[in-house]
Amino acid sequence: MERVVGKARLTLVQGDITRQKVDVIVNAANPGLMGGGGVDGAIHAAGGPAILEECKAIVARQGSLPAGQAVLTTGGRLPARYIIHTVGPVWRGGDQGEPETLASAYRESLRLAVSRGLKTVAFSSISTGVYGYPVELAARVCLQEAARFLREEGGVEEVRMVLFSSGTMRAFQQALEELMPSPQRWEAPTFVWHVVSLTIVSPTGEARGDEAPRKSVRGRAGRRIDRGRCAILRNGT
Ligand code: APR
Numbered sequence: 001m002e003r004v005v006g007k008a009r010l011t012l013v014q015g016d017i018t019r020q021k022v023d024v025i026v027n028a029a030n031p032g033l034m035g036g037g038g039v040d041g042a043i044h045a046a047g048g049p050a051i052l053e054e055c056k057a058i059v060a061r062q063g064s065l066p067a068g069q070a071v072l073t074t075g076g077r078l079p080a081r082y083i084i085h086t087v088g089p090v091w092r093g094g095d096q097g098e099p100e101t102l103a104s105a106y107r108e109s110l111r112l113a114v115s116r117g118l119k120t121v122a123f124s125s126i127s128t129g130v131y132g133y134p135v136e137l138a139a140r141v142c143l144q145e146a147a148r149f150l151r152e153e154g155g156v157e158e159v160r161m162v163l164f165s166s167g168t169m170r171a172f173q174q175a176l177e178e179l180m181p182s183p184q185r186w187e188a189p190t191f192v193w194h195v196v197s198l199t200i201v202s203p204t205g206e207a208r209g210d211e212a213p214r215k216s217v218r219g220r221a222g223r224r225i226d227r228g229r230c231a232i233l234r235n236g237t
Pocket of ligand 1: 016017018028029035038040088124125126127133162168
């Protein structure tokens, strides 16, 4: 599923973020940046020890990473060149600033990508696993912030949401459809309903198979059509 926003593409794919061939992938990390379970564990396992080394150096330099902020490391052995590590909010009921912190995690990650000239960015669904953020709510915050960023700030070519499970994928699809409805498509029943039939009555009334020329004929709804005139009738009228 895809939408064009500004000059960029906003895409949803179901899959494994460690396999994405993009400039940078975004990890759902914790403030200590020491790896963990979920997507964080998968990224460190697939990318190798160089990632943890850089994470340790960052924490030694600037301390632990507050929620809503982002830092960049190598992608190690991953197909992606770099990893942005961001920390989402732990869900505490929704009135502890969770939406703002989650939006900040996406925004700061995108700003970091742009500042490093990285054009294709793949995100995991931040906070919706161990941190317990309800995915339907998180999907809306994520897509709203990504779309706002692409419209108002820009600088990337693709924001790709990589959703691991079919349930997460469905939640994001629904949120995207609500936020940016797909353009009206020509589907068969719609087409038939809207098609306009053109009935041409010839000057001699031959269109109705009349033997003798008639002055007028009647459309299916009984509307009179004078000889030598055209009528456009809606199907079913
Ligand atoms: N590719 C893409 N998405 C994945 C992958 C993967 N390989 N593995 C898991 N996910 C998905 C989960 O299904 C979930 O939808 O990532 C989403 C985020 O879940 P978590 O990884 O649990 O992240 P989060 O909820 O932000 O919790 C962060 O978990 O492992 C720890 O160190 C991490 O403490 C931090 C916490």
